[in-house]
Amino acid sequence: MRLHFLGSLYARPGPYASVYVDTSRDIDDPDRAIELRRRHARADLIDLGADPATADASADAVGTDADLPGRHGQALFATHGQVVLTEELPQPPPVDKTRYALLPDAMPLALQHAPDIPYAAAVLTRVGSEDSDTAPEGVQVEMQTGRWPSSTVAPRALTSLRVPIHGWHREAERLADELAHLIDLGHADTLVVCGDVWARGVLVNRLPAPLRHRVTTVPGNGRDVESGRALLEPQLAALFGGRLSAHDRDRLERFAAQRARHPDNEGLPATIAALQRGRAEALVVNCPIEQWPRIWLGTDPDQIALSVADLQTFGVTGYEKQSADAALLYAAVTTGAELIVVPRDEMPLEDGIGVLLRS
Structure with missing residues (x-):
């Protein structure tokens, strides 16, 4: 799956407010329910440290999909008082979710685009x-x-x-x-x-x-x-249901062939190493997605590592600890890698992740 739809999220620096909210219209008095969710989203973002302008912009965008009928959700991302991206979700989130961090929390949105x-x-x-x-x-x-x-x-x-x-x-x-x-x-x-x-x-x-x-x-x-x-x-x-696109099937077959010859393209350390070197053509992740440990990120997308020592080896002096899924997706989008989502029972992966290496 190509990730160009996320490009606007990384065109400007954070921190980002990320909001996932149920905006379904198949309930009694949906407008009242959405108004409550809007208030909760704003309050949660303020509690997380978001500036009032960004919290207000995020809350104001909740429910702007009122013309869309039926069961669905909404994902939105804002920074410095402006909404950068708003997308409707085919499935509402299990629970409403807010995050305020340097990077946008875009992995749940990417997963809802699969199998594309x-x-x-x-x-x-x-x-x-x-x-x-x-x-x-x-x-x-x-x-x-x-x-x-x-x-x-x-x-x-x-x-x-x-x-x-x-x-x-x-x-x-x-x-x-x-x-x-x-x-x-x-x-x-x-x-x-x-x-x-x-x-x-x-x-x-x-x-x-x-x-x-x-x-x-x-x-x-x-x-x-x-x-x-x-x-x-x-x-x-x-x-x-349960299918992959022809594009992703082709890449998954190539990944399987690479894994058979060189098993060092599976697991979180191998994936991070490929992103560091700009060799990742696609990340392959199991669904449901694994809970990875937080990882370190420098100022550039390829400055990604499991430890500070690893980054210092490359001469990186400025870094922060970030959510692994947000950092991996940021590195993938900005280095031109794709994302393939495969059920765990179909192809179980070490750490729930692997990488198709560029030829």
């Missing part, structure tokens, strides 16, 4: 004429691209059109070209198709041959979710 599977979705529905509820006169088409699971709370634009039934064969060819372009543009792993069997058969048969092998059909219809959520959200959840 790019896809395209199409729903085809036979519809009747305006004068009749039974006569099938057209095909209603809805199309959307996204990256799972973040698309559930940040869906992209939905393309919707109605095609007369007699013109479907001709229009399906044009739509197949458009879908092929969207799939190539977004590097989609799969095209998820739902709806009328005849209509989807016509469409799929007009896709370029290599893309037909990436088609998955699912039951149901696009009206299974509320407005403002991803098209085919329940079907996508069932389809992508």
Whole structure:
């Protein structure tokens, strides 16, 4: 998983207020609940030592996702009185969480972006004429691209059109070209198709041959979710559960091959050493994530170590002890490394972490 979405967090110095809060709308009187969470977030940040301007900016941003229906959460990060990043979470945090530290507490957000599977979705529905509820006169088409699971709370634009039934064969060819372009543009792993069997058969048969092998059909219809959520959200959840993106699968296979030849790319010390040398192509972490000991960080992202003595060996004179997950993610983002999240029972790692080394 590429981590470019976190780039803005490290463009300015901290300290950072980090807030994770449940902003779900599927409860009675959600506005009252969110207002209470807003007050608690501000009070907690003040108690942690945040300046009033940063605490106020953070609290004011809580609940700004009021247009998003259903169950979800919010992550936000602020420094020096300004909110730097706000993102909706597909799943609310188990408990609301605040932190005030030199580095943003961004690992929980990164984990909610995984497995970051790019896809395209199409729903085809036979519809009747305006004068009749039974006569099938057209095909209603809805199309959307996204990256799972973040698309559930940040869906992209939905393309919707109605095609007369007699013109479907001709229009399906044009739509197949458009879908092929969207799939190539977004590097989609799969095209998820739902709806009328005849209509989807016509469409799929007009896709370029290599893309037909990436088609998955699912039951149901696009009206299974509320407005403002991803098209085919329940079907996508069932389809992508426990999967990795093709991009991450390729890198995980390379990591496994490296580990078989050189087992020194596994464990926290090996990961830190690779980040120090700028050799980390991707961090591989087990989920649930391990509780690592705090580590030392200098002024530059590659100045990362398990002890002060290690940093002094490199001539580093200014350093602070930091949360390991925040420091590791900071080093990964700023040195261009990626993140692969793999279930512990699928590939258990020493210390719950490993590193794919650059070739």
